Amino acid sequence: MLSNRLATWPRLALATSLALPATLAVAQSTPVIPDAAAPATTTTPAGPTVAEAAAAQWYLRDPQLDKTPGTGTTRAYAELLKGRVPTAVVVAVIDSGIDTAHVDLKPVLWRNPGEIPGNGIDDDKNGYIDDVHGWNFLGGKDGRNISVETLEVTRVVAKLGPRFAGKTAAQVKAADKADYATYLKAKKAYDAKRKELTEELQQGEQISGPLTEMTSMLKQKLGVTRLDTATMRQAAAKLPEAEGGGLLLSLYQNMKQGGIGDTDALLAEIGTELKDQREQLDYSLNTKFNARADIVKDNPDDVTQRNYGNNDVTGPDALHGTHVAGIIAAVRTNNLGVQGIAAAPVQVMSVRAVPNGDERDKDVANAIRYAVDNGAQIINMSFGKEFSPQRPAVEAAYKYAASKNVLLVHAAGNEDDNLDVIPHYPASFYLDGTVPPNLLTVGASGPQDDENLTASFSNYSKRQVDVFAPGVGIYSTLPGNKYGSESGTSMASPVTAGVAAVLKSYYPSLTAVDLKRIIRQSAQVHHTLVLVPGEKGKKADFATLSATGGIVDLYAALQLAAQTEATKKP
Numbered sequence: 001m002l003s004n005r006l007a008t009w010p011r012l013a014l015a016t017s018l019a020l021p022a023t024l025a026v027a028q029s030t031p032v033i034p035d036a037a038a039p040a041t042t043t044t045p046a047g048p049t050v051a052e053a054a055a056a057q058w059y060l061r062d063p064q065l066d067k068t069p070g071t072g073t074t075r076a077y078a079e080l081l082k083g084r085v086p087t088a089v090v091v092a093v094i095d096s097g098i099d100t101a102h103v104d105l106k107p108v109l110w111r112n113p114g115e116i117p118g119n120g121i122d123d124d125k126n127g128y129i130d131d132v133h134g135w136n137f138l139g140g141k142d143g144r145n146i147s148v149e150t151l152e153v154t155r156v157v158a159k160l161g162p163r164f165a166g167k168t169a170a171q172v173k174a175a176d177k178a179d180y181a182t183y184l185k186a187k188k189a190y191d192a193k194r195k196e197l198t199e200e201l202q203q204g205e206q207i208s209g210p211l212t213e214m215t216s217m218l219k220q221k222l223g224v225t226r227l228d229t230a231t232m233r234q235a236a237a238k239l240p241e242a243e244g245g246g247l248l249l250s251l252y253q254n255m256k257q258g259g260i261g262d263t264d265a266l267l268a269e270i271g272t273e274l275k276d277q278r279e280q281l282d283y284s285l286n287t288k289f290n291a292r293a294d295i296v297k298d299n300p301d302d303v304t305q306r307n308y309g310n311n312d313v314t315g316p317d318a319l320h321g322t323h324v325a326g327i328i329a330a331v332r333t334n335n336l337g338v339q340g341i342a343a344a345p346v347q348v349m350s351v352r353a354v355p356n357g358d359e360r361d362k363d364v365a366n367a368i369r370y371a372v373d374n375g376a377q378i379i380n381m382s383f384g385k386e387f388s389p390q391r392p393a394v395e396a397a398y399k400y401a402a403s404k405n406v407l408l409v410h411a412a413g414n415e416d417d418n419l420d421v422i423p424h425y426p427a428s429f430y431l432d433g434t435v436p437p438n439l440l441t442v443g444a445s446g447p448q449d450d451e452n453l454t455a456s457f458s459n460y461s462k463r464q465v466d467v468f469a470p471g472v473g474i475y476s477t478l479p480g481n482k483y484g485s486e487s488g489t490s491m492a493s494p495v496t497a498g499v500a501a502v503l504k505s506y507y508p509s510l511t512a513v514d515l516k517r518i519i520r521q522s523a524q525v526h527h528t529l530v531l532v533p534g535e536k537g538k539k540a541d542f543a544t545l546s547a548t549g550g551i552v553d554l555y556a557a558l559q560l561a562a563q564t565e566a567t568k569k570p
Contacts, residue, residue: 048483050335056485057338058447059470059495062555063524069449070470071499072555073341077332080558086505088345091328091497092134092371092379094364097315098350099322099479100133104330104337109133110349112374126373130311134350135370137363139310140295147316148283149291149357152387153193156186158287186387194285201277208270215263218248228262229255257452257472261485276356284357292360303362303393306369313350318479321350323486324382326477327494328501337483338476341498341554346505349376354383361390364426368397372404377504378515379406380497381426382490384413388425395430402438407504407512409497411489412443412459416534419461428464438512440500440519444471444492445551453542454530458489460545466516467523468545469495469552499554507561509568518564522557523550 054060061070090110100109110133114124117132128135138146150158160183164172172180219227222235232252239245251263260266283289292300298308315321325348330340340346353359353367364381371379379401388394401408413424428441444455445468454460455472471492478484500515510518526542526549543549 056475076555087508089501089505090376092349092376094351094367095321096354097318097321097352098325099318108329110347127307134313136312136352137309144295146291146355149355151284152358152385153186153190157190204274323476324494328498342501346501358385365393365397380494382411382493384424398436405512407515408439411493412465414457417459419464440466442492442496443468444489446472451531465546518560520548522560523548524553525550
């Protein structure tokens with residue numbers, strides 16, 4: 001879901017009040033800044049060396065050597081993989097699209113060997129014309145693309161409203177009871193979302209101006225043009241409370257925990273969030289809006305329909321997918337920008353199926369099938385939603401992937417919910433209660449082994465979340481040859497997919513079931529007392545928030561993979 005960019009990104013919660021000292025007051029109202037769950041978009045132009053970016057890529061560090069709850073990736077390449085020759089692996093990224101021209105991604109993009117680009121012919125006869133780097137299920141044959149879509153809850157209300165609006169249970173026929181119950185649930189959620197979003201937008205608009213003025217005054221007072229977290233920390237220790245020391249400290253703590261590098265990035269994120277909120281009210285929560293009918297022109301209710309869309313795998317807003325792709329496999333050897341977890345010859349296939357709004361079950365099912373049929377061995381899915389009216393089609397695609405030995409890695413979501421209590425889709429189990437053997441569901445963890453080890457926005461579950469992975473302040477590729485930090489389970493999922501790709505690349509005999517088991521069993525277990533997401537101060541043992549109680553660990557996973565391969569040899 002690409003509402004607030006993607007629903008697997010944490011929502012910008014404008015909720016933490018910071019009292020301004022009198023000498024810095026810029027408005028009568030108390031300004032509010034995002035809490036630690038807020039996603040950060042700290043962009044820098046292309047050009048930083050790998051060494052310069054290393055500090056930002058905390059998730060590559062090792063929990064033992066570096067005392068950081070990272071993945072042990074850098075250590076793994078230095079100690080376990082040095083001199084070894086990897087094999088090719090294709091990782092499909094089902095997302096908003098990927099910037100195929102990015103200098104750190106272009107060399108690792110999957111290239112369809114059977115397709116001649118630009119000739120308008122389906123050369124490989126797979127049903128998709130000129131699908132050189134993947135396929136776009138959100139496009140029309142005329143080249144146009146969906147950017148904004150409705151939420152699934154909006155579509156349910158729009159579809160069932162004419163039948164049930166204003167009716168009581170006594171007025172509904174027995175055969176319609178199930179649909180009526182779905183309508184009531186959806187309508188309640190729809191009304192609540194519109195109310196919440198309207199209030200958040202009003203609050204955000206009220207504080208964006210004062211916050212802008214406040215940060216400008218702080219810059220002037222400190223004599224700096226860029227107010228980054230390092231400057232804020234140093235200045236906070238020197239400034240008296242009445243002159244802004246306390247304010248700086250509060251700003252610093254919130255931004256540091258949220259992975260936001262400076263106040264310019266903070267203000268940019270608020271501006272983006274306000275724009276997205278207006279867009280959601282105008283389009284995603286508008287029961288009359290239907291871009292699909294005008295652009296794609298398929299039958300969204302026909303889940304057997306396969307050949308629609310176009311070959312534009314970048315789309316109108318590739319920020320999220322580009323960031324995800326870089327986490328998995330950005331070039332490691334060009335001394336530029338970031339290093340992906342997986343090294344060449346791991347390749348990334350772009351399958352566009354996630355708009356700004358909710359993905360459709362039909363598109364998700366077709367995206368999985370496309371990826372499987374075209375050679376993907378691992379599929380990353382950083383999206384999710386609250387309703388799934390075509391869930392059997394998605395489950396059938398899951399099972400198809402399992403039959404072809406393909407691992408699915410899915411983001412748990414950012415609603416700070418216990419998935420054992422509040423379901424989100426695609427679900428971690430089938431309708432019959434069984435668990436997909438080839439699916440990993442991933443929660444998000446932070447850079448410090450303290451009470452904030454669990455990202456405050458992350459969904460969790462002792463049954464339905466397999467592992468946690470770094471998902472706060474994750475530095476990766478952005479469109480236009482840029483780089484920046486984002487936070488969300490959307491980032492934790494590709495961290496895990498990247499780990500799986502490394503395992504598969506160096507131990508190609510591993511099955512999807514093997515990969516899932518190894519990643520689960522090798523996860524670094526933490527018993528840190530952490531804040532439980534959404535529980536306002538309640539703490540629990542980190543190990544109780546997922547099935548394994550651990551954080552993905554590539555170094556340990558490679559050691560376990562070696563043992564697994566040894567047992568397979570005759």
